[in-house]
Amino acid sequence: MRKKTLQLKALVLIFVVFTVLVLPIFTLTPTICVKYENQPFMTKTINIQDGVVGWKSMSVVSNDSTENSLSPAITVDIQGNIHVAWQDKSPIFGAGSESNIFYRFLNTTTGIWAGRINSTDVISTETAGAIGAYYPDIAVGPDGNVHIVWFEDSDYAGSGSDYDIFYKFYNASTGLWAGNVNATDLISTGSAEYSSDPAIVITSFFGGEVNIVWVDEDPRGGSSTDADIFFRRWDSDGWGEINEVSAYSDDTSSVPDITVDKFGVLYVVWSDLGIDGDVDYDIYLRISESGGSSWSGAPPLPNQFDLVSVDCDGLSSNPSIAIDSHCNIHIVWGDATNWDGQNDDDIYYRMWNKSNWEWSDILVISNTSTSHAGHPQIVIDGDDNIYVVWEDQTDWDGEADFDIYYNFWNRTTGLWNGTAVISKESTSNSQSAVAAIGISPDAGTLNETLHVIWHEPSNITGCGPDYDIFYSRLKQLPIAPLLIAIDIQSQTATESQLRIDWTADPRANLFYIYRNTSDITSIDLLTPIGNSTNPYYFDTVTDGKYYYVIVGMNDVGHGPISNCLTITVKWVPQNDEFFWWILVIIVSIILVVIVTYYYYSKRKNKQKK
Structure with a gap:
């Protein structure tokens, strides 16, 4: 009897030792067996400098128009709003059937094209002529005022029946269109001949002066009877004197362009038939450091002008000029x-x-x-x-x-x-392209981008078969997202739910998630497992090792892939599940031992009897 008691005590002691010492080891086992690593895959930020960009789909600017819309001009203000002027024969918003100057702007806050007064503003209202107004140019000052210049044949302000240069601006403070002196200002005062092809720039260095050049056939100031380039400026003293730019030319001067550098120096280029003695048109440059009162060539002096199209023996025409931050031309x-x-x-x-x-x-x-x-x-x-x-x-x-x-x-x-x-969606002739640099209206970015407009007769978005003004811009692809972490949210014996987090790029409106069982260096042969508009995603997997990358998307296309994260998932029972399983096993073992002990004890007792 004593031997049986000792054996029973030994069994109890084994149970206690197992419960106190061994069982806590199991209950302290981690509930999740997981590992994730950064794979050594290089990503590259894509930007305009790399040339990896796309063009926003063509959109119609002149969708109020019912007749031909032609010869657009564009500028962008410091907020990124896009301003466009063009000539149009549509009899809308008080305009007649002659050609008039129309204006709209794209508000980057609302994303809607509109005028300041109407859906489309008619600018040449006071100067309606027998034929009309043509070839506008547009500029915007640092104060948000929008300036438009054009030529037309109306006899406004005693200008006569010839074509003259007119000007109007939108005052951002008053919300009205007007000239500086009259409802519309006559720029080519005193000209009795054909004035055309104006160009405008605002000298923000001095506080918003208006600088205009144009072609004029009037022999003013001792100029010849051929067409010449003239200049006029508005500053705090009013409209200044008209000065000739194309001095030394004894034949036709045409199509000028004007710009200004950060110090207020003015630059004018044009095409000319009569300076170098050749029979073809060439491109010339003159510079003014005096606000337009005197002109010369680029240094070293004493150049009076610069022949740009040197050694060109064909027709050189339609010049355009820009100055960089170092004042290079x-x-x-x-x-x-x-x-x-x-x-x-x-x-x-x-x-x-x-x-x-x-x-x-x-x-x-x-x-x-x-x-x-x-x-x-x-x-x-x-x-x-x-x-x-x-x-x-x-x-x-x-x-x-x-x-x-x-x-x-x-x-x-x-x-x-x-x-x-640019005009890949076009179905007809796309012509008269003009461009401007300005802040991109893409959400979350202050990067500059290229804005382009032109005219063409394509019937896109139901705008009709007449000529309309179209707009597009360079739009950057999303940059590569940065995968931050992959965490297990829940687990069962058959599957685990993962949460994948990454940094969001505001240029992306959708993110695609790719998963593979080996390292991902390209998505060309992979199909995304899902997508998300948020910078996270939930994925359900079974045990194994998985590799993930994320790709941002917008209406241009997809950007480069993110860094690659890998995670190893292995199911391990939860703590409470361990306890009950171990308890069942222990109790079962004890019961088996006890039953076996008593079985053999009874068997031995029977044999003794």
């Missing part, structure tokens, strides 16, 4: 010089370097063009990257119509990135 123009043996017009570029006062060689930037390329415009962003747009008849899509082309010079690499087509 950049000029583009269309040229018929047969540089490649194809007998087509191309886009030429040349730069004047302020640091050494030297002109660069001429560069053809439309070198992929196989047909007519013309009417270029050049703009430069705050980082001194250069953008050029133009119209081109190169047959890139099997159609022989004009399209809007673009080339970009990367300041970091010092290279031109090559031509690209």
Whole structure:
């Protein structure tokens, strides 16, 4: 009997030791067996400088118009609002059937095109003429005032029946359109001949002076009877005297462009037939450091003008000028010089370097063009990257119509990135492209981008078969997201739920999640497991090792893939489940031992008997 008691005590002691010492070891076992790692996969931020961008889908600016809308001009204010003016024969909002100047702006807050007074503002209301108003140019000052200049043949303010230059501005303080002196200001006062092709720039360095150049056939101030380039300025003293820019020309001067540098120095380029003695038109430059009262060539002095299109023996026309932050001069123009043996017009570029006062060689930037390329415009962003747009008849899509082309010079690499087509959705001739640099309206970014408008007769979005004004802009792809962590939210014996978190890029409106069982360096052959508009995603998996990447998306396309995170998932029972399982096992073992003990004890007792 004593032996049986000792055996029973031993069994109890084993149970107590197991419960006190061994069982806590199991109950302290982690509930999740998980590991995640950063894979050594390099990601690259994509931006405009890399040329990895897309173009926003074409949209119609002139959707109020019922007649031809032509010859647009564009500018962008410091808030990123986009301002557009053009000529139009639509009899809307009080306009007659003659050509008038219309205006709309894209409000970056609302994303809606509208006028200041009406859905579309008619600017040339006081100057309606027998034929009409044409070829506007537009600029915006640091105070938000919008300035528009154009030419027309009305006899307003005693201007006569010839074409003259007129001006109006929108006062951001009063909310009204008016001139500085009259309801509309006559700029080409005293001219009895044809005045046309105005261009405008605001000298914000001195406080918002208005600077206008134009072509005029009037022989004022001793100029010849041919067309010349003239200049006039508005400042705190009112409209100043009219000064001739194209002095030394004894033949036709045309299509001027004007710009200003950060010190208020003015630059004018134009096409001229009569300075260098050649029989073709060439491109010339003059500069004014005196607010337009006197003009000269670029240093070193005593140059009175600069011949830009040197060695060009074809028609050089439609110049455009821009100045970078170092006051270097950049000029583009269309040229018929047969540089490649194809007998087509191309886009030429040349730069004047302020640091050494030297002109660069001429560069053809439309070198992929196989047909007519013309009417270029050049703009430069705050980082001194250069953008050029133009119209081109190169047959890139099997159609022989004009399209809007673009080339970009990367300041970091010092290279031109090559031509690209902007008007890919166009179904007809796209022409008269103009561009402006301004803040991108994409949510969450203050980056500058390129805004482009042009006219064409494509019937897109139901705008009709007449000519309309179209708009597009460079839009950046999303940058690579940064995968931060992958955490297990819950687990069962058959599956685990994971939460995946990453940093969001405001340029992306959707994120795609990719999962694989090996390292991910490309998504070309993968299908996303899901998508999210938020910077996190929940995924359900079984035990195993998984690799994840995230890709941002917007209406341009998808950006580069994120860094790759890997996670190892293994199911381990929860603490309370361990306790009950171990308890069941212990009790079962004890019962088996007890039953076995008593079985053999009884068997031995029977044998003894």
